Amino acid sequence: MKTTKFVDELRNKTTEELQVELVSAKKELFNLRFQNATNQLDNTYRIKEVRRSIARIQTILTQKAQAAK
Structure with a gap:
């Protein structure tokens, strides 16, 4: 249930905070991609985790934008 906790935390943040977290x-x-290209990355699964968290943040931002309309 780690993911639901993360999403709940994202929903409680403001749009500006979400933008900062997205950046x-x-x-x-x-940085992870750069480390992977130079064979310095030990945990390659971290790339997948970060990509999913970016998608989650963007989804929450989109939902907030549509709710504001």
Whole structure:
């Protein structure tokens, strides 16, 4: 139930906080990809986790935007 807790935390954040978190997740994904390309990454599953968290953040942002209309 780790995912539901994460999503609930995201829903309680403001749009600005979500934007900041999205930027930091994208930076982390870039760094992970760079480490993977240079064979320095030990846990390759982390890339998948970060991609999913980015998708979750974007989904929450879209839901908030549609609710505001």
